[in-house]
Amino acid sequence: MRLATLRNDTPDGRLVVVSPDGTTCAPAPVSTMQQALERWSEIEPALLATATFPDALDPAQIMAPLPRAWQWLDGSAFQSHGDLMCQVLGMDPIETTVPLMYQGISDKFYGPLDDVKFPDEALGIDFEGEFGVIVDSVPMGTTATRALDHIKLVVQINDWSLRTLAGPEMKTGFGWVQAKPPCGMAPFAVTPDGLGDSWRAGRVCLNLNVDWNGKRFGAANGEPMGHGFHELVAHAARTRDLVAGTIIGSGTVSNANFREIGSSCIAERRGIEVIDLGEPRTEFMKFGDTVRMEAVDIGGRAPFGVLEQKVVRA
Amino acid sequence: MRLATLRNDTPDGRLVVVSPDGTTCAPAPVSTMQQALERWSEIEPALLATATFPDALDPAQIMAPLPRAWQWLDGSAFQSHGDLMCQVLGMDPIETTVPLMYQGISDKFYGPLDDVKFPDEALGIDFEGEFGVIVDSVPMGTTATRALDHIKLVVQINDWSLRTLAGPEMKTGFGWVQAKPPCGMAPFAVTPDGLGDSWRAGRVCLNLNVDWNGKRFGAANGEPMGHGFHELVAHAARTRDLVAGTIIGSGTVSNANFREIGSSCIAERRGIEVIDLGEPRTEFMKFGDTVRMEAVDIGGRAPFGVLEQKVVRA
Numbered sequence: 001m002r003l004a005t006l007r008n009d010t011p012d013g014r015l016v017v018v019s020p021d022g023t024t025c026a027p028a029p030v031s032t033m034q035q036a037l038e039r040w041s042e043i044e045p046a047l048l049a050t051a052t053f054p055d056a057l058d059p060a061q062i063m064a065p066l067p068r069a070w071q072w073l074d075g076s077a078f079q080s081h082g083d084l085m086c087q088v089l090g091m092d093p094i095e096t097t098v099p100l101m102y103q104g105i106s107d108k109f110y111g112p113l114d115d116v117k118f119p120d121e122a123l124g125i126d127f128e129g130e131f132g133v134i135v136d137s138v139p140m141g142t143t144a145t146r147a148l149d150h151i152k153l154v155v156q157i158n159d160w161s162l163r164t165l166a167g168p169e170m171k172t173g174f175g176w177v178q179a180k181p182p183c184g185m186a187p188f189a190v191t192p193d194g195l196g197d198s199w200r201a202g203r204v205c206l207n208l209n210v211d212w213n214g215k216r217f218g219a220a221n222g223e224p225m226g227h228g229f230h231e232l233v234a235h236a237a238r239t240r241d242l243v244a245g246t247i248i249g250s251g252t253v254s255n256a257n258f259r260e261i262g263s264s265c266i267a268e269r270r271g272i273e274v275i276d277l278g279e280p281r282t283e284f285m286k287f288g289d290t291v292r293m294e295a296v297d298i299g300g301r302a303p304f305g306v307l308e309q310k311v312v313r314a
Numbered sequence: 315m316r317l318a319t320l321r322n323d324t325p326d327g328r329l330v331v332v333s334p335d336g337t338t339c340a341p342a343p344v345s346t347m348q349q350a351l352e353r354w355s356e357i358e359p360a361l362l363a364t365a366t367f368p369d370a371l372d373p374a375q376i377m378a379p380l381p382r383a384w385q386w387l388d389g390s391a392f393q394s395h396g397d398l399m400c401q402v403l404g405m406d407p408i409e410t411t412v413p414l415m416y417q418g419i420s421d422k423f424y425g426p427l428d429d430v431k432f433p434d435e436a437l438g439i440d441f442e443g444e445f446g447v448i449v450d451s452v453p454m455g456t457t458a459t460r461a462l463d464h465i466k467l468v469v470q471i472n473d474w475s476l477r478t479l480a481g482p483e484m485k486t487g488f489g490w491v492q493a494k495p496p497c498g499m500a501p502f503a504v505t506p507d508g509l510g511d512s513w514r515a516g517r518v519c520l521n522l523n524v525d526w527n528g529k530r531f532g533a534a535n536g537e538p539m540g541h542g543f544h545e546l547v548a549h550a551a552r553t554r555d556l557v558a559g560t561i562i563g564s565g566t567v568s569n570a571n572f573r574e575i576g577s578s579c580i581a582e583r584r585g586i587e588v589i590d591l592g593e594p595r596t597e598f599m600k601f602g603d604t605v606r607m608e609a610v611d612i613g614g615r616a617p618f619g620v621l622e623q624k625v626v627r628a
Contacts, residue, residue: 068384070421073491094486102488103417107384107557119455119553140628141433162553172408174416175489177387181554239433239476239492243421314454 001048002188002303003153005033005063007111013063018188019053022305026053033066033189037244040136040152062305064109065155065189066134070243072106072183074130074159075099075232076251077225080258084271088280089167099227099235102175104159106247110184112307116160117314118181118287124163125285125311127212129264129293131204131222132157132249133229134189138242147233148202150242154195156186156208156295156304157249163267163284183249186293187305198297202228206303208253210264211292212285217269218262220253222295264293287313315362316502316617317467319347319377321425327377332502333367336619340367347380347503351558354450354466376619378423379469379503380448384557386420386497388444388473389413389546390565391539394572398585402594403481413541413549416489418473420561424498426621430474431628432495432601438477439599439625441526443578443607445518445536446471446563447543448503452556458516461547464556468509468518470500470609470618471563477581477598497563500607501619512611516542520617522567524578525606526599531583532576534567536609578607601627 004025005013012032016025029046030036036043076082077099086093094100110116118125134153142150159180166179192199198206204222211217227235232248253264263269270280285291292308318339319327326346330339343360344350350357390396391413400407408414424430432439448467456464473494480493506513512520518536525531541549546562567578577583584594599605606622 070382070384071419076488091487096482096486100486100488101491103419103491105385105417105554107560108555117454123553140431165553168410170487172410172414173405173484173487173489174390174414175487177415177417177550178553236491239437239479240419240495241422246421 001191001194003028003033003047003065004057004188005065005067006061007063011068013067017047017050017053018057022188023057024053025055025057026050034245037134037136037152059113059187062187063111064185065153066109066245066247068108069106069245069247071246072104072249073101073236073246074104074249074251075101075227077227077232078251078254079226080256081252081254081268084258084268087274088267088271089170099232101232101235104176104180105182108182110182110309112185112187112305113309114184115310115312116184117312118162119314121286123165126161126163126266127291128159128161128252129208129210129218130157130159130249130252131155132247133233135233135242135244135246135248137244138233138237138246140237140239140241142234142237144231144234147230147237150233151192151229153189154192154199154204155189155247156293156307158184158291158293158307158309159249160184161265184307184309186307188303190303195303202230204295206295206297208264208293208295213289216262218264220255220261220264222250222253224255225250285311287311315505315508317342317347317361317379318371318502319379319381320375321377325382327381331361331364331367332371336502337371338367339369339371340364348559351448351450351466373427373501376501377425378499379467380423380559380561382422383420383559383561385560386418387415387550387560388418388563388565389415389541391541391546392565392568393540394570395566395568395582398572398582401588402581402585403484413546415546415549418494419496422496424496424623426499426501426619427623428498429624429626430498431626432476433628435600437479440475440477440580441605442473442475442566443522443524443532444471444473444563444566445469446561447547449547449556449558449560449562451558452547452551452560454551454553454555456548456551458545458548461544461551462516464547465506465543467503468506468513469503469561470607470621472498472605472607472621472623473563474498475579498621498623500621502617504617509617516544518609520609520611522578522607522609527603530576532578534569534575534578536564536567538569539564599625601625
């Protein structure tokens, strides 16, 4: 099952169930995604029972599946991403056995085709292709095994980053505020079942195709997460209850064979250039640049739909 | 003017205007604090015009003034706090000219008399006495000077911290997730005007009396912030729009004469012990312990009311 949120005159939009071919939709029995997540066990059967999809789905009307959330916690679960980021930041590898995670801005997620505004090109504008999960209410202390059942939806995320600000903020130990403005989300939230064999061991085992200004930049696969999403959820819930609608991200999708399959963010390529050439060569995004992200299965289907965003001056 | 939120059957409670003596209240013309903040310029005159306070104010019914927020950004604006924390963590001083700030959990703020649950005493349970401000909608790029006008309310916060987890999380550079469960808030949100002469240069110039298990632990003053709240707001808004209802914290209130006036958190006292005795001696909180926080003016008045919380096992 796939869900989407359409624009109306509220910040939360209105929830619809998407047809199998992604071209039509049906109104959901609750108004918003947040309401569905708060009453998931009660609402899910009605969502699943949707059999007719009377309304055409206009891509321009699609918001983020959850346009704002009470909590967004982003991990960094791909080892090759972490290694390359330390290269580009000139830092030692981070020593930790538990998942890496920070809390980011959650009051706004850009829709899949929204322009994204930044104040200055000099801030090092970068995309980050990620997967994420949305949970229902998760009690403090929930184990990773039990956390799997709390993962109700899977999403595809573009975690916008400002690299000039990221290194200095990271070095304070306080994590990122200025370096992490709002993320974008692909059109469709998909149930784990809806991903079929591509959802394995709490991981989204799909290639994430990333194109920068129309040219393929990366096609990393989501499988090699060092910690699965269920482990990220358990980590987040160790000392807090997770409110229904909490979104948890994988961090930039990255594979060890990055020289063959490319990267899901520019900073990683700059890290490779540091290794290979002694210095970064690829510049960050300019106003007017676009990035397109589409996770595809072996049949070429894109369960989350297509995210394509343009960078504009604020 | 002072506002409070009373329990009802919703997570947001219902907003009331508090009488000058703090014993009675009147219903506000909008249901919730969040609604008031989203329409502040329209709602504030009606709030200010409240002349009669027909209802008794029961302290047990008081929630946090904003029981959940779309965004909570906490600074660390007191230099002596930062210095002592580096002592206790065995870290070098943080080199930065801009404010220190992290994003924390905002989907829940404990009420002033709520018990606070933690999974384990061994996690180093600590309080942090702080001040905070709540803003209306702040556009990206707002200057510090203009940010002053966006500060609509001032609050008093207890930023619960788990010190055993804090050092390792900080050393990853990702900031705190497990180490920072939900905060508590004192009963009343006060307009800057309502603080009179105690609101100066974007700072809350009041002593914050902190008692641990009934014994005075600290009485630091809020004036010596290295950056005023307006500067913290501008820092937060550099690359993002701040949603109405964003709460921004000062970090632990701390003064350079900490040996005379004490501290607003246990970790600071441990830092002093590291300097004076070579090792920390004071243990963190145990289940059943209480902390009481009350900012007072020179007349002994407590504009934010009293926060008093007990630590309990989850």
